[in-house]
Amino acid sequence: METMLFYFFAFVAVATALLVITRRNPIHSALWLVLCFFSLAAVYVLLSAHFIAIIQIMVYVGAIMVLVLFVIMLLNLSEKELGDAKPTVLKFCGVILSGIFMVLLADGVKVLAPQAAVSVDEKFGTAEMLGRLLFTDYLLPFEIASLLLLTAMIGAVVLAKKRR
Amino acid sequence: MLNEYLPILILFIINIAFAVGIIIFSHFLGPRKSSAEKLSPYESGVPPVGDTRIRFSVKFYLIAMLFIVFDIEVVFMYPWAVIFKKLGLFGFVEMFVFIGILLIGYVYVWKKGALKWE
Amino acid sequence: MDWIGLGIIVAKIVFFLLVGFTAAGYVMNLAERKISAFMQDRLGPNRVGFWGLLQPVADIIKLFFKEDVVTDRASKVIYFVAPMIIAFTALSALAVIPLTDVLTFFGRGMAIQIANLNVGILFIFAIASLGTYGAVLSGWAGNSKYSFLGGLRSSAQMISYEVSMGLSIIGILMIFESLRLNDIILGQSPLLWGFLPKWGIVVQPLAFIIFLTAAFAETNRVPFDLQEADAELVAGFHTEFSNSMKFGMFFMAEYINMFTSSAVIVILFFGGWQIPGISTAEIVSFFISLGASEFFASLFTILLQLGVTFAKIAFFMFLFVWVRWTIPRFRYDQLMNLGWKGLLPLAILNILATGLVMVII
Numbered sequence: 001m002e003t004m005l006f007y008f009f010a011f012v013a014v015a016t017a018l019l020v021i022t023r024r025n026p027i028h029s030a031l032w033l034v035l036c037f038f039s040l041a042a043v044y045v046l047l048s049a050h051f052i053a054i055i056q057i058m059v060y061v062g063a064i065m066v067l068v069l070f071v072i073m074l075l076n077l078s079e080k081e082l083g084d085a086k087p088t089v090l091k092f093c094g095v096i097l098s099g100i101f102m103v104l105l106a107d108g109v110k111v112l113a114p115q116a117a118v119s120v121d122e123k124f125g126t127a128e129m130l131g132r133l134l135f136t137d138y139l140l141p142f143e144i145a146s147l148l149l150l151t152a153m154i155g156a157v158v159l160a161k162k163r164r
Numbered sequence: 165m166l167n168e169y170l171p172i173l174i175l176f177i178i179n180i181a182f183a184v185g186i187i188i189f190s191h192f193l194g195p196r197k198s199s200a201e202k203l204s205p206y207e208s209g210v211p212p213v214g215d216t217r218i219r220f221s222v223k224f225y226l227i228a229m230l231f232i233v234f235d236i237e238v239v240f241m242y243p244w245a246v247i248f249k250k251l252g253l254f255g256f257v258e259m260f261v262f263i264g265i266l267l268i269g270y271v272y273v274w275k276k277g278a279l280k281w282e
Numbered sequence: 283m284d285w286i287g288l289g290i291i292v293a294k295i296v297f298f299l300l301v302g303f304t305a306a307g308y309v310m311n312l313a314e315r316k317i318s319a320f321m322q323d324r325l326g327p328n329r330v331g332f333w334g335l336l337q338p339v340a341d342i343i344k345l346f347f348k349e350d351v352v353t354d355r356a357s358k359v360i361y362f363v364a365p366m367i368i369a370f371t372a373l374s375a376l377a378v379i380p381l382t383d384v385l386t387f388f389g390r391g392m393a394i395q396i397a398n399l400n401v402g403i404l405f406i407f408a409i410a411s412l413g414t415y416g417a418v419l420s421g422w423a424g425n426s427k428y429s430f431l432g433g434l435r436s437s438a439q440m441i442s443y444e445v446s447m448g449l450s451i452i453g454i455l456m457i458f459e460s461l462r463l464n465d466i467i468l469g470q471s472p473l474l475w476g477f478l479p480k481w482g483i484v485v486q487p488l489a490f491i492i493f494l495t496a497a498f499a500e501t502n503r504v505p506f507d508l509q510e511a512d513a514e515l516v517a518g519f520h521t522e523f524s525n526s527m528k529f530g531m532f533f534m535a536e537y538i539n540m541f542t543s544s545a546v547i548v549i550l551f552f553g554g555w556q557i558p559g560i561s562t563a564e565i566v567s568f569f570i571s572l573g574a575s576e577f578f579a580s581l582f583t584i585l586l587q588l589g590v591t592f593a594k595i596a597f598f599m600f601l602f603v604w605v606r607w608t609i610p611r612f613r614y615d616q617l618m619n620l621g622w623k624g625l626l627p628l629a630i631l632n633i634l635a636t637g638l639v640m641v642i643i
């Protein structure tokens with residue numbers, strides 16, 4: 001059952017990811033990406049990472065994709081500005097390149113010896129567990145994350161606000 | 165573990181089926197008598213002028229960007245909040261520093277007038 | 283997973299969807315019109331059925347049989363997808379709401395709740411954040427200026443208040459130490475100084491005000507219904523969905539969202555299914571002492587708690603309607619100011635104050 005669900009969601013994730021890059025209408029692409037994030041969240045749930053799964057939806061779907069949609073609507077590229085369809089040669093090259101990348105990736109994954117399934121305790125993947133790690137062992141990255149967010153905030157204002 | 169999420173999966177499937185079903189069903193149920201006037205977008209009764217797909221204000225982009233930053237801040241707070249009692253004073257200082265750094269940004273954004281809606 | 287368990291799950295889902303459609307969609311639709319009529323000294327719907335009770339049924343039938351106009355400039359696919367997203371979002375958010383405590387039936391623990399997730403409250407937030415798509419996409423799809431402006435306004439408003447909403451519950455989470463809605467309710471059971479229930483509103487009054495305000499903004503209700511300010515924007519992002527069940531979906535979703543928001547307010551701040559000072563076990567043993575068998579004692583308890591929850595929720599649903607005819611609409615810049623310059627710093631202050639008090643005590 002679990003394996004079946006995993007393959008189902010993995011398939012949906014890959015299929016929607018392909019749709020994202022093949023659709024011509026940017027809004028349709030964005031919506032397929034939303035679906036892709038949803039199936040990734042489902043995969044996280046199957047890995048017992050509940051908190052990460054819900055954060056995946058909250059942050060990526062609820063916030064970042066909204067920004068992406070806003071930007072698409074902000075730019076509002078017309079059919080002309082989107083440019084003509086890419087020539088077949090380029091598409092062909094793209095497929096070959098990504099094929100090579102995939103082989104390399106598969107080779108990299110192969111190095112990892114298959115691990116026996118680890119049974120995790122009930123608390124695994126919950127916010128409590130994550131918090132305990134984040135606020136003791138990984139305290140410095142946590143505080144640095146706030147600097148990163150500060151940069152993002154200032155960057156957005158500098159970019160979007162008119163100089164007077 | 166998975167058992168907790170099985171109902172969610174079933175609910176999602178039912179809801180998708182329901183939402184798609186109703187919309188499609190009602191689409192085919194009604195009459196179809198369309199005319200050019202009926203198919204034009206509503207603009208208070210006068211013929212529509214110009215294109216709707218105009219580029220809109222960058223303010224909306226700014227709001228969305230600030231929203232992401234604060235949303236991620238909140239996300240960091242959830243695991244902190246649930247174990248706050250165990251962390252005690254140490255946890256309070258940690259979060260104080262975190263919020264403090266972000267408050268600098270908040271004050272900057274405010275002073276720059278990015279929160280002002282003109 | 284055995285078959286009985288699966289059957290129970292399906293039964294619960296059906297129950298919740300029925301609650302969504304009838305209690306939230308049907309009763310609330312009718313109640314809003316009747317209460318509005320009462321407040322404006324009108325009669326309200328009174329033709330279909332006794333006292334207008336069947337009016338929503340008539341409306342649904344009418345909506346089903348109306349012509350589905352797809353304007354020639356509309357983005358066809360998204361025009362259909364947007365109301366689907368709205369309906370899906372509204373119905374899915376019901377998944378984690380507990381309406382009763384866990385009671386034992388035939389040795390099987392059961393609560394009227396579809397899934398008791400350990401990320402409970404975040405699940406509702408995550409699903410609710412999808413609502414932004416419904417608004418912005420339906421505004422975009424219609425390709426009408428009114429609907430586009432309405433969609434933009436509405437989505438910017440929703441994301442602005444989502445931040446304050448998320449921040450306001452941090453204090454609650456700090457005190458009750460869990461994201462699981464059932465744990466939060468159970469954490470509210472003790473009595474402070476022997477008489478005051480330790481409800482969220484008592485320990486976090488400021489958070490309650492922020493959350494309530496944000497809930498009104500999230501459900502796009504008056505005084506924050508800027509996206510359908512009818513004097514300026516006709517009907518906001520639903521302008522081009524003038525008929526058919528697509529409009530019905532927006533309407534139904536609004537009522538179900540009101541129900542969900544009210545339920546979350548009740549759970550976080552008003553003790554959920556609890557009667558102050560009386561635990562579930564005490565209710566069960568009370569019914570047993572009256573001579574009921576164990577099964578019926580559990581059954582009565584679950585019905586009693588269901589009634590308590592619904593009564594609390596009904597009060598907040600009434601509040602939604604009441605406020606609609608009491609407070610005038612905000613202007614858009616005031617709305618954004620309130621969200622970003624008012625509620626946001628207040629919510630952060632609330633967190634720091636709560637933390638300080640908890641460290642000192």
